[in-house]
Amino acid sequence: MKKNWGAKGWVALCGGLLMPVAHATEAATEWLDLTASGAGYVAVAIFVLAYLLVMAEEKLHLRKSKPVLVAAGIIWGILGWIYSQHGMPELAEEAFKHNLLEYAELLLFLLVAMTYINAMEERGLFDALRAWMVNKGFSLRQVFWLSGFLAFFISPVADNLTTALLMCAVVMKVGGDNKKFIALSCINIVVAANAGGAYSPFGDITTLMVWQKGLVPFGDFFDLFIPSLVNFAVPAFIMNLFIETACPMALSEKVYMRRGARRIVGLFLLTITMAVTAHSALGMPPVLGMMTGLGLLQFFGFYLRKTFEHGLAMAKAKAIENQDDVRLAQLGQVVPFDVFSRVARAEWDTLLFFYGVVLCVGGLGFMGYLHMVSEAMYTHWDPTYANVAVGLLSAIVDNIPVMFAVLTMNPDMAMGQWLLVTLTAGVGGSLLSIGSAAGVALMGQARGIYTFGVHLKWTPVIALGYVASILAHMWLNAATF
Numbered sequence: 001m002k003k004n005w006g007a008k009g010w011v012a013l014c015g016g017l018l019m020p021v022a023h024a025t026e027a028a029t030e031w032l033d034l035t036a037s038g039a040g041y042v043a044v045a046i047f048v049l050a051y052l053l054v055m056a057e058e059k060l061h062l063r064k065s066k067p068v069l070v071a072a073g074i075i076w077g078i079l080g081w082i083y084s085q086h087g088m089p090e091l092a093e094e095a096f097k098h099n100l101l102e103y104a105e106l107l108l109f110l111l112v113a114m115t116y117i118n119a120m121e122e123r124g125l126f127d128a129l130r131a132w133m134v135n136k137g138f139s140l141r142q143v144f145w146l147s148g149f150l151a152f153f154i155s156p157v158a159d160n161l162t163t164a165l166l167m168c169a170v171v172m173k174v175g176g177d178n179k180k181f182i183a184l185s186c187i188n189i190v191v192a193a194n195a196g197g198a199y200s201p202f203g204d205i206t207t208l209m210v211w212q213k214g215l216v217p218f219g220d221f222f223d224l225f226i227p228s229l230v231n232f233a234v235p236a237f238i239m240n241l242f243i244e245t246a247c248p249m250a251l252s253e254k255v256y257m258r259r260g261a262r263r264i265v266g267l268f269l270l271t272i273t274m275a276v277t278a279h280s281a282l283g284m285p286p287v288l289g290m291m292t293g294l295g296l297l298q299f300f301g302f303y304l305r306k307t308f309e310h311g312l313a314m315a316k317a318k319a320i321e322n323q324d325d326v327r328l329a330q331l332g333q334v335v336p337f338d339v340f341s342r343v344a345r346a347e348w349d350t351l352l353f354f355y356g357v358v359l360c361v362g363g364l365g366f367m368g369y370l371h372m373v374s375e376a377m378y379t380h381w382d383p384t385y386a387n388v389a390v391g392l393l394s395a396i397v398d399n400i401p402v403m404f405a406v407l408t409m410n411p412d413m414a415m416g417q418w419l420l421v422t423l424t425a426g427v428g429g430s431l432l433s434i435g436s437a438a439g440v441a442l443m444g445q446a447r448g449i450y451t452f453g454v455h456l457k458w459t460p461v462i463a464l465g466y467v468a469s470i471l472a473h474m475w476l477n478a479a480t481f
Helices: 007-024 038-055 065-085 089-122 125-135 140-154 160-175 179-198 205-212 218-240 261-280 287-306 308-321 325-331 339-344 348-367 369-379 383-393 399-409 415-431 437-445 452-457 459-476
Strands: none
Touching: 038 065, 038 348, 065 089, 065 348, 089 125, 089 205, 089 261, 089 287, 089 339, 089 348, 125 140, 125 160, 125 261, 140 160, 140 179, 140 218, 160 179, 160 437, 179 218, 179 415, 179 437, 179 452, 179 459, 205 218, 205 399, 205 415, 218 261, 218 415, 218 459, 261 287, 287 308, 287 339, 348 369, 348 399, 369 383, 369 399, 383 399, 383 415, 383 459, 399 415, 415 459, 452 459
16 A cells, blocks of 8 residues: 655654664763764765765756755754754754854955955956066966966965966967967966965965964964975976977057056955954954955945046046047946945855855764764874875865864864865865866866866876975974974
8 A cells, every 4th residue: 555655754754763863862961972873874965965966066067055055954954853852952053053153254254355356356457467468478488487476476365266267368368279388377377376375364265264263373374385385386397398488479458457456456455454453463353354344345436436437537538648549448348336246246156155065064063973083083093194185185075175174173283283284275176177166167268178187197296296395394394293
């Protein structure tokens, strides 16, 4: 006879799966160890399935935030139901709010940073930099090194994704039909952008998480500057030997920055200073300084809108006087500055993906899995081996959940080890093209030229830089271990 599975039937089935182990831990007063329960196995399976969908984003064309958002809801729904059955719903609620607060601080920080980067892009700052490089007539080898060094030094302030896209646009324009040059330059840019983000609290979400957690002071991040430079320079030197020294035909591209571009850069630097001061001098979360900086950008946007007609008229008069048709054409496309349009252009898929990851990992940690993994990695292994393994894992799995898991485990480590895991989680993603947002983005921008297979051929060379950077850190910062 066919059974009719109504709502009560499903509740009974779920109860049968979850309740036996929950009863076994009923004496617990602080939290329930669910690592050997049906609920725990279901939660892990859901997270693994969600992450498989994330890794298949390029094939499925499914935005990575969707599966982890749903997975987070299911995992915390399971936790809420179990803790309610044991008369401790407030513990699950408190744990959820703790994870949500951590995410909220990082969300607002990243949102302000993304808004400033988008504002600078809208004012033509990055286009002007690209035009300058294209017009200089550098040789292919010079462009290779220049794009790499600029990616290394811009990514600590801007995000590595924006930096990589900007530099890729330059090498594609200069390289023309030279696919080998473009492919090698893209690999170099990915490595440089990831390495540059590792020595700055603002360079990557992982470094930002470590800084906001208070595990590494602001100034100590710069102890990773030389190891990060080594990580970029070793593979770059080897790859540059395979690039011809020919000079491509000089291109002519004239780009003017829009009014207020330089002042927005100044406001961004002031905003970063306020974030550092809020954390270091006032003992407040860095997000306080960042949100204050967003308010300053809004005031400046108000000023630009109020003086828009006057500023545009003066610029047009100057262009007519100089008979600059290019300037006149570009002025015809200028519109009043709108801060909220810049907020809307933030990478919301990444921000929502970050929410799902934080809540998923936090939920699995509340079940007891991160404590179990921490015991296996940081008790039975040497911390150095564990932190090197974290970097290798970040080449396959996004470094955000990997680093958040380590921070949630909070193993007892020396400052040198925290710097080591910050370095490896940041640069480990360079080993594969899918290991970082920069690599994934460039596979789309240089489609058919920079591919997973092309990057994989140079993985041994990139691995030399990875090992060299670790050894450089252990030698230069030996006193911190």
